[in-house]
Amino acid sequence: MEEEIKVVFPNLKMSPSELVEMKCYRALRDIKKILEDDALDDKECFAKIEEIVHIFEGMGSDCGTRHEF
Secondary structure (H helix, E strand, O other): OOOOOOOOOOOOOOOHHHHHHHHHHHHHHHHHHHHOOOOOOHHHHHHHHHHHHHHHHHOOOOOHHHOOO
16 A cells, blocks of 8 residues: 655745755865865875765765775
């Protein structure tokens, strides 16, 4: 038996797609800031990649098994 569930937020001023787009834009903006730092050596680059991974994790998107540094 299939049941349909409808969730409504009567005071929400944005559509679900607008919310997702906003969150994605913020993540890309944060990643861009990290990558724009030209003054990094290899160790610092590794640390910056780790920061990017944490951004994704903070959004609830894990990085799978590859995040075993």
